[in-house]
Amino acid sequence: MKSGDSTTIDVPESAARSTSSKGKAPAVVAAAPVPRAAGGKRALAIFDLVLRISAIVAALAAAAAMGTTEETLPFFTQFFQFQAEYDDIPTFQFFTIAMAIVGGYLVLxxxxxxxxxxxxxxxxxxxxxxxxxxxxxxxTTAAGAAAAAMSYLAHNGNPNTNWLPICQQFGDFCQKATGAVIGSLIAGALLSMLVLISAMALRRV
Amino acid sequence: MKSGDSTTIDVPESAARSTSSKGKAPAVVAAAPVPRAAGGKRALAIFDLVLRISAIVAALAAAAAMGTTEETLPFFTQFFQFQAEYDDIPTFQFFTIAMAIVGGYLVLxxxxxxxxxxxxxxxxxxxxxxxxxxxxxxxTTAAGAAAAAMSYLAHNGNPNTNWLPICQQFGDFCQKATGAVIGSLIAGALLSMLVLISAMALRRV
Structure with missing residues (x-):
């Protein structure tokens, strides 16, 4: 009721109601489309809620999957144990934090x-x-894309810069990280649908 | 004038106004509220055009900067010359293509x-x-974030995975790539403002 447009809708409506008692034209004009528009918007809002809950699941699953990604190789030397954890790669750490923030925001x-x-x-x-x-x-897109780039590098390495692939050694680690990236891509797709729904819902105001 | 709501805005409002002067409504109906709403929307559209041109500049500059990023070191052995080019790193190649696509789309x-x-x-x-x-x-966000992650890796390396930094050797290369990443971030900020403007313009329809 605050902004200009919804006022313009409401004011004439009440004007129409008051004039209708005196037998003026616009009585039925404003009354008719209101329930239809509100119904359409309510359907959009329900769809919004469903998509939002799905996005929460995807975002938190991605954060949890990446946050629990670690692998310890079953052999070790006297001084050294071969272990990979998600926070060995700063991008994966950023990914975990970003997806947790997105999940928390979506819940709120x-x-x-x-x-x-x-x-x-x-x-x-x-x-x-x-x-x-x-x-x-x-x-979400930034975290997903950065983690995907790192995941690609971990799988394939880069001979030009002498960065060797680590997924031969740490196969489970790489697989789990890639799964988390896919979760973030799903969350991103759901979020872009949510943005479009919000824009469409504004349009019908 | 197509959707149900804007009709409800226009008809009763001007009807209320015109009923005071004469008896019949729809003659002046559409004329009165049009300039105000259309004026606001035209201002939004001009702002949209200005932002779009800035985004074109940013996107194409980023693509061009990354696409021309290369460095040949001033020393060489008998068999080998030390040279770095943007397509030594697949992520930078993706960045160049993606920013060129975005720039082309924005022009179109x-x-x-x-x-x-x-x-x-x-x-x-x-x-x-x-x-x-x-x-x-x-x-844009995906390309920028992935290239930023790679650029960070090139600067700092990652001791956990034995990926050594290459920016000590190829300083100019890294600097130019980072500049391109900044250009893409600017383009991303402009594009998100464009999305908001489009949503707001839809709201006023």
């Missing part, structure tokens, strides 16, 4: 999504969700 | 942006721009 955004479902006309929560979802999308 | 999107400026009420071009901008944003 659930109330906003529910508000949008209960009151489909609310503009404020929609705009907040749109901006924050866009930031979460960017963070 | 200029007509759509101009259509949105000339006809601020058009919904179709806005939705197209929103979806394609979102894809370009994701691509």
């Amino acid at each position: 955004s659930l109330p906003f999504s529910i508000v949008c479902m209960v009151r489909p006309r609310a503009v404020g929560p929609r705009v907040v969700l749109l901006i924050l979802d866009l930031m979460a999308l960017t963070l | 999107s200029l007509p759509f942006s101009i259509v949105c400026m000339v006809r601020p009420r058009a919904v179709g071009p806005r939705v197209v721009l929103l979806i394609l901008d979102l894809m370009a944003l994701t691509l």
